[in-house]
Amino acid sequence: MTGATARRRGRPPRAESADTRDRILTAAREEFSERGYEKTSVRGIAKSAGVDSALVHHYFGTKEQIFEAAIEVAFAPALDAPNAVADGPLDGVGERLTRFVFGVWENPTTRAPLLAILRSAVNNETAAAVFRRLVASQLLRRIAAQVDLPDAELRAELAAAQIVGTAMMRYVIKLEPLASADLEQIITRVAPVVQRHLTAP
Amino acid sequence: MTGATARRRGRPPRAESADTRDRILTAAREEFSERGYEKTSVRGIAKSAGVDSALVHHYFGTKEQIFEAAIEVAFAPALDAPNAVADGPLDGVGERLTRFVFGVWENPTTRAPLLAILRSAVNNETAAAVFRRLVASQLLRRIAAQVDLPDAELRAELAAAQIVGTAMMRYVIKLEPLASADLEQIITRVAPVVQRHLTAP
Structure with missing residues (x-):
C-alpha cells in the first residue's frame, strides 16, 4: 500500500x-x-x-x-497462510498452520528474509511496529476470524508464540536436540498445542 | 567459571x-x-x-x-529456576516454571538484562553460543533431569519455546491483545501447555 x-x-x-x-x-x-x-x-x-x-x-x-x-514482499508466502490454513476442517487448523510456518522456515530461500525481519523487529522499535502491523493485522487476525471465539485474537497470538518461539530456538539459537530434531517429530508435538490454543474450550 | x-x-x-x-x-x-x-x-x-x-x-x-x-550475573535469578521449580509435585511443574519466568520478565530490573541477552543472541552467533551454553546446560537440562522421560530435553526445549515466544510477543514485539493482557490470564493459558510439553505421555 x-x-x-x-x-x-x-x-x-x-x-x-x-x-x-x-x-x-x-x-x-x-x-x-x-x-x-x-x-x-x-x-x-x-x-x-x-x-x-x-x-x-x-x-x-x-x-x-x-x-x-520490503517485508511485504518477503512475507508474501507467509501472508498466504490464512488461505492455506482455511481450507479444511477446524480441528486440523493447528497442524495446517504449524506445517505452513515451518515449511517457510525450512526453506533456505524464505528463511533468510524471515530471519532478517525477526532480528530487526527484536532490535528496533520501528521495525517491531512494522512486524506488529503486518503479522497482527494481516496474518493473526485472519486466523482468529476463522476461530470465531470471544478471545480468538489472544488465542492466535499464543499459538503464534509457540511457533515463533520454537523457530527461534531451532533456527536462531540452535538449541540441541531441537535444532537437529526431525521436522515431523517437532510438528507432532507442536501442532496439538497450536490447535489447543486456537480451539480448546 | x-x-x-x-x-x-x-x-x-x-x-x-x-x-x-x-x-x-x-x-x-x-x-x-x-x-x-x-x-x-x-x-x-x-x-x-x-x-x-x-x-x-x-x-x-x-x-x-x-x-x-555478565550474563551469568544477569541470569542468576533465572538460574535459580530449577530449584524453585523442583519444590513440589511434578504435576505443578508447568505452572511453577511459567510463573517463575514471567516473574523475571515482569520485573523491570530483571527484564532489561534479559532483553539485552535475547537481542544479542538473536543478532550474533557468539552471543547465541553463550546463551545456548547457559540456558541449555544450566537451566533446561536441570529441568529435564526432573522430568525423567527419554525425550526430556526436547520436551524442556519446546516448553521453553512457548514461554520465550510468549515473552517475545508480549514484551518485545508488543502484539495486542497479548501485551496488555492480565498476567494471570496468560499464565492460565500457558502453564498447562508447558506442563503438557514436559510430562504428557
Whole structure:
C-alpha cells in the first residue's frame, strides 16, 4: 500500500518506473537482510540499486516505509497462510498452520528474509511496529476470524508464540536436540498445542 | 567459571581486586544492555569502569568471556529456576516454571538484562553460543533431569519455546491483545501447555 501511495506522487515513464521500483525493492531486501534495520541506510539502498537517494524516497517514502514494502514482499508466502490454513476442517487448523510456518522456515530461500525481519523487529522499535502491523493485522487476525471465539485474537497470538518461539530456538539459537530434531517429530508435538490454543474450550 | 580461571592468572591485592572485578562486571552489564553484543567493545567497558583495557582482559579474558560472565550475573535469578521449580509435585511443574519466568520478565530490573541477552543472541552467533551454553546446560537440562522421560530435553526445549515466544510477543514485539493482557490470564493459558510439553505421555 505504501508503494501505491508513493507511486501516485510522480509520473515517470511506466515501464522504466516499474523496473526501477523493482530494482530498488530488491536492493532494499538485500540490504535489510544483510545489515538489519538499524544499520541499513536509504543511501546504501540507493547505491546498491544504482539510483539517487531522492528516487528511493520518491518511490517509497521514508526508511520505515521502504522496510514495510520490503517485508511485504518477503512475507508474501507467509501472508498466504490464512488461505492455506482455511481450507479444511477446524480441528486440523493447528497442524495446517504449524506445517505452513515451518515449511517457510525450512526453506533456505524464505528463511533468510524471515530471519532478517525477526532480528530487526527484536532490535528496533520501528521495525517491531512494522512486524506488529503486518503479522497482527494481516496474518493473526485472519486466523482468529476463522476461530470465531470471544478471545480468538489472544488465542492466535499464543499459538503464534509457540511457533515463533520454537523457530527461534531451532533456527536462531540452535538449541540441541531441537535444532537437529526431525521436522515431523517437532510438528507432532507442536501442532496439538497450536490447535489447543486456537480451539480448546 | 570464566572469572575464576582468569583470576588465577595474576595476584593483585585481594580487596582491591574484588572491587575492580565488580566494577568492570557492572560496566560490562551496562554496556552490553545498552548496546548489545556487537556494538560493545572491551575499550568501552574499560573506559566506563575507569580502568585500562588490559586489566579487563586480565580479569575476564576475551569479549566473549566478559559477555558470559555478565550474563551469568544477569541470569542468576533465572538460574535459580530449577530449584524453585523442583519444590513440589511434578504435576505443578508447568505452572511453577511459567510463573517463575514471567516473574523475571515482569520485573523491570530483571527484564532489561534479559532483553539485552535475547537481542544479542538473536543478532550474533557468539552471543547465541553463550546463551545456548547457559540456558541449555544450566537451566533446561536441570529441568529435564526432573522430568525423567527419554525425550526430556526436547520436551524442556519446546516448553521453553512457548514461554520465550510468549515473552517475545508480549514484551518485545508488543502484539495486542497479548501485551496488555492480565498476567494471570496468560499464565492460565500457558502453564498447562508447558506442563503438557514436559510430562504428557
